Amino acid sequence: MMRIELTVNGEKRSDEVEPRLLLVHYLREVLGLRAANIGCDTTSCGACTVLLDGKSVKSCTVLTVQAAGHDVVTAEGLAPDGELHPVQAAFRQNHGLQCGFCTPGMVMATVGLLSENPHPTEQQAREALEGNLCRCTGYHNIIRSVLAAAEAPEKGAQLTGVAENAEVSA
Amino acid sequence: MIPAQFEYIAAGSAEHAISLLSEHGDDAKLLAGGHSLLPMMKLRLATPELLIDIGGLSDLAGVSTDGDDLVIGATTRHADLAASELARAEAPLLAYAAAQVGDPQIRHRGTIGGSLSHADPAADLPMALVALGGSVALQGPNGTRKVAADDFFVSYFETAMQPDELLIAVRVPRRPGVPWGYQKFVRRANDWAIVGVAAVDGRIALANMGPTPLRATAAEQALAAGATAAEAAVYAGEGTSPGEDMHGDREYRRHLAQVLTRRALQHETG
Numbered sequence: 001m002m003r004i005e006l007t008v009n010g011e012k013r014s015d016e017v018e019p020r021l022l023l024v025h026y027l028r029e030v031l032g033l034r035a036a037n038i039g040c041d042t043t044s045c046g047a048c049t050v051l052l053d054g055k056s057v058k059s060c061t062v063l064t065v066q067a068a069g070h071d072v073v074t075a076e077g078l079a080p081d082g083e084l085h086p087v088q089a090a091f092r093q094n095h096g097l098q099c100g101f102c103t104p105g106m107v108m109a110t111v112g113l114l115s116e117n118p119h120p121t122e123q124q125a126r127e128a129l130e131g132n133l134c135r136c137t138g139y140h141n142i143i144r145s146v147l148a149a150a151e152a153p154e155k156g157a158q159l160t161g162v163a164e165n166a167e168v169s170a
Numbered sequence: 171m172i173p174a175q176f177e178y179i180a181a182g183s184a185e186h187a188i189s190l191l192s193e194h195g196d197d198a199k200l201l202a203g204g205h206s207l208l209p210m211m212k213l214r215l216a217t218p219e220l221l222i223d224i225g226g227l228s229d230l231a232g233v234s235t236d237g238d239d240l241v242i243g244a245t246t247r248h249a250d251l252a253a254s255e256l257a258r259a260e261a262p263l264l265a266y267a268a269a270q271v272g273d274p275q276i277r278h279r280g281t282i283g284g285s286l287s288h289a290d291p292a293a294d295l296p297m298a299l300v301a302l303g304g305s306v307a308l309q310g311p312n313g314t315r316k317v318a319a320d321d322f323f324v325s326y327f328e329t330a331m332q333p334d335e336l337l338i339a340v341r342v343p344r345r346p347g348v349p350w351g352y353q354k355f356v357r358r359a360n361d362w363a364i365v366g367v368a369a370v371d372g373r374i375a376l377a378n379m380g381p382t383p384l385r386a387t388a389a390e391q392a393l394a395a396g397a398t399a400a401e402a403a404v405y406a407g408e409g410t411s412p413g414e415d416m417h418g419d420r421e422y423r424r425h426l427a428q429v430l431t432r433r434a435l436q437h438e439t440g
Contacts, residue, residue: 019177019178020211055249056274057278063208109275112274112275
């Protein structure tokens with residue numbers, strides 16, 4: 001066992017972990033943060049996407065010990081006061097989900113994308129989400145949600161419908 | 171899936187990592203981004219007893235120039251290489267290749283040193299290194315040696331690196347403004363190439379056409395003798411030994427190699 005210290009959703013944590021404990025298992029089973037889902041468990045589907053130092057990563061392929069000293073944000077950390085993050089609000093407004101299993105990963109990948117490219121084109125948004133699979137194949141509304149979130153004026157703003165440039169070709 | 175048990179040490183320096191490698195030999199594996207190693211450990215295809223984490227060695231990361239070479243530190247992550255203005259100007263083929271690896275999450279973690287050391291013949295960066303005529307710097311207990319890309323890749327997932335050596339940096343010749351082409355044929359997003367081709371300055375490298383990234387030597391010779399891209403591309407499958415899988419048989423891959431080589435020689439990307 002190893003003692004590690006890291007920050008999760010703004011809170012400093014200190015825990016004893018086995019070196020082989022995957023970050024997604026640490027988040028779900030040690031901290032009880034269940035937003036990050038285990039989908040494929042093979043670095044393909046992106047359902048376990050979280051932010052590590054602000055960048056999207058697949059937490060099924062990161063050891064918890066690799067996150068020591070770093071900053072992790074899960075979907076739970078996006079809305080600490082219960083007010084939806086603009087990306088979450090955009091997914092809700094544009095029905096960017098069907099069964100919902102991929103949604104936390106889609107949302108975190110989108111937050112990561114918008115921090116690197118605040119105003120992606122539709123093509124850029126599609127390519128940026130290539131690491132996230134929706135098994136309902138509900139991609140059109142997911143892309144609409146990403147583009148709407150990019151148009152949200154500021155965190156916490158109410159989003160009103162699909163943004164002007166969010167027309168998505170079938 | 172959960173890896174077998176192992177011990178974990180975060181190396182404090184390259185020298186520390188090398189001394190641990192010398193001490194533990196084949197029982198130890200280096201960990202950087204972990205995006206080749208951890209999936210193998212989860213499948214128990216790899217069961218190292220010790221992981222030596224070099225991911226935190228920031229002096230091994232970064233892109234710089236040294237004379238006629240662009241130098242990329244081993245722990246430079248794919249996303250950082252793809253976004254590097256210096257790399258995009260001096261070795262645009264390499265920056266482009268880094269942007270084709272996996273998907274954004276994978277590129278945020280994976281490193282160039284890890285990808286080259288893993289030596290998957292279907293991967294982007296090994297092919298790019300061969301196309302560019304680059305080299306790697308391997309540091310061991312007795313110093314650092316330079317190995318050319320053509321000599322580094324030995325077979326499937328096998329390199330010329332010794333168990334006590336650490337890949338510390340990658341060098342490619344600076345080629346600002348030189349036309350290049352890159353083709354990666356995939357059926358699924360974030361996949362490995364069914365066949366890949368990278369071409370620059372008369373050199374042509376193929377991915378997934380044999381146990382290592384291969385030079386398309388016959389096509390290169392035809393080009394040098396004055397053949398057009400279409401004429402030279404006909405020879406792209408010569409001397410290759412592609413495998414067969416659900417994506418295609420050997421004949422199909424050789425055909426792909428010809429088509430993609432022509433496109434790469436016409437400086438297309440895709």
